[in-house]
Amino acid sequence: MKSNVTTMANRPLSRPWTAAVLSAACAGGGQLLNRQYAKGALFLSFYAIGVAFILPRLYEAIRGLITLGDEPTRIVNGALVKGDHSIFMMIDGLIALFVAAGLVWLHVLNAVDAYRQAACKSAASGGRAPGVRLAAREGRTALLLLLPAFVLVLFVSVIPMLFNILTAFTDYSSPNHIPDRSLVNWIGWGTFVRLFTEPAWYSTFTGILLWNVVWAALSTLTVFFGGLLVALMINHPKVRFKKLWRTTFILPWAFPAFIAILVFRLLFNGALGPINGLLEQIGLPAVPWLADPTMAKVTILLVHFWISMPFLMALQSGILTTIPKDLYEAAEVDGAGGRAKFSRITMPHVLLATSPILIMQFASNFNNFNLIYMLTDGGPANPAYFFAGSTDILLSWIYKMTLEQNQFNMASAVSIVMFVLIASISVLNYSRTQSFKEKD
Structure with missing residues (x-):
């Protein structure tokens, strides 16, 4: 009996791939399995907020980037009915794409974190591996320090440049395609032709x-x-x-x-x-x-x-x-x-x-x-x-x-x-x- 208890105590808390799959399926699942309850609860709450509030808005913004609107501003029974603004929808869609890419990246990091923590505990037989944890912490610190500069470059340079490129593939011109009184449409290579x-x-x-x-x-x-x-x-x-x-x-x-x-x-x-x-x-x-x-x-x-x-x-x-x-x-x-x-x-x-x-x-x-x-x-x-x-x-x-x-x-x-x-x-x-x- 004593031998079985000792074997159970020395058994690794979780297998790395099991923790990674759990975190990939539901953010925070692998952390909870690794007994990192605070981190797991934090990731799980972010996951719930994202699914409930952020993903629907991202879907609508990306859909707007694809369609560039359904109804222009018009007058109905003498009243002005506000319609879709194709250019604003294009900009919102571009921002949504980057936000979606960032969320995917964070989800991948969440799964990688669960895998590394499980591997670390398995290697140390339930203890800590200071070198691995220190390297991971230093990497996260570097990313956090670079994040403000990355966001600034993204909004000042990257998104305007992509907006300029996308505009060339639309019919955004006067007098017939100026939002919001009319919609802008995708025309492919027509402008270059x-x-x-x-x-x-x-x-x-x-x-x-x-x-x-x-x-x-x-x-x-x-x-x-x-x-x-x-x-x-x-x-x-x-x-x-x-x-x-x-x-x-x-x-x-x-x-x-x-x-x-x-x-x-x-x-x-x-x-x-x-x-x-x-x-x-x-x-x-x-x-x-x-x-x-x-x-x-x-x-x-x-x-x-x-x-x-x-x-x-x-x-x-x-x-x-x-x-x-x-x-x-x-x-x-x-x-x-x-x-x-x-x-x-x-x-x-x-x-x-x-x-x-x-x-x-x-x-x-x-x-x-x-x-x-x-x-x-x-x-x-x-x-x-x-x-x-x-x-x-x-x-x-x-x-x-x-x-x-x-x-x-x-x-x-x-x-x-x-x-x-x-x-x-x-x-x-x-x-x-x-x-x-x-x-x-």
């Missing part, structure tokens, strides 16, 4: 895209080589008062960009601008700086050069001072001239240090909404374009389609294509640059 097959949309998109790429490339290259040229001149041994020259050239960078853009808009005004007034006083014809499509693009490049060149100049000036002078002395001994020293020594060092910045500047210029919108407002007008002017880039075109024309689905489709283009170019350049390659 219209963008690439309808002549008006396709010609506008390709024209703006071509100018956008040319603008991003020229603005990046002119600023880079202009800054390098000024840096080389300032760092030349025969140039005196180097600090004065650096300070003078850095002043445009310290000046607020949006104020500078507004000032240049006044300076380049075709009718009242002082630049054209000065040209007329000396007998030269006025220049349509912002009225002619070609001159407007040249003006944008000039203004951007004035604003952005000082930063590259300061950066490259610092890089030039770090190049060992022994390299230039050795090149002179070998008979290398100025062109050879520039192409073999100066440019490789400068490119190695500035390649990541060039890639970031290209992406930034590709989306340089402020300069385009504040200087030209996308003008001059182009009758061949849909809701866009001659100097509009993709981002300013998206802005006009969204806030001025209510073409939300088409704007979302263009933004997706723009993201794919920028991401592809950036990844390609990052993979080819030497700046991120590890060296022994």
